[in-house]
Amino acid sequence: MKKLVIMMMLLTFVGATVAIAADSYTYDNKKGTVTFNHKEHQDKLGDCAKCHEGEPAKIEVDKDFGHGTCKSCHKEMNGPTKCNDCHKK
Numbered sequence: 001m002k003k004l005v006i007m008m009m010l011l012t013f014v015g016a017t018v019a020i021a022a023d024s025y026t027y028d029n030k031k032g033t034v035t036f037n038h039k040e041h042q043d044k045l046g047d048c049a050k051c052h053e054g055e056p057a058k059i060e061v062d063k064d065f066g067h068g069t070c071k072s073c074h075k076e077m078n079g080p081t082k083c084n085d086c087h088k089k
Contacts, residue, residue: 027061032087034066044077 023039041051048056051069059065066086074081 025058027066029063029087031083032089034061034086035088036061045073 023037025036025038027034027036042048045051050073051059061070070086071081073079080086
């Protein structure tokens with residue numbers, strides 16, 4: 001019985017870790033890795049249309065999107081705007 005309880009606790013911990021990790025995405029480029037926490041942004045914005053056009057789906061982030069959409073929103077919402085705030089080496 002103890003083994004079953006321990007196994008269930010372990011599976012719960014692993015499942016929670018995977019669920020949390022699924023909310024974070026990383027994008028690599030020459031300036032450094034950008035980590036994007038989807039849940040954090042979703043909670044702050046509350047409006048999917050701020051980033052997503054049409055049906056919400058994973059966005060392919062490139063320099064134009066990141067610097068256009070993300071940086072302009074960060075300026076409006078007092079988020080980080082300096083290169084090293086988002087790009088980590």
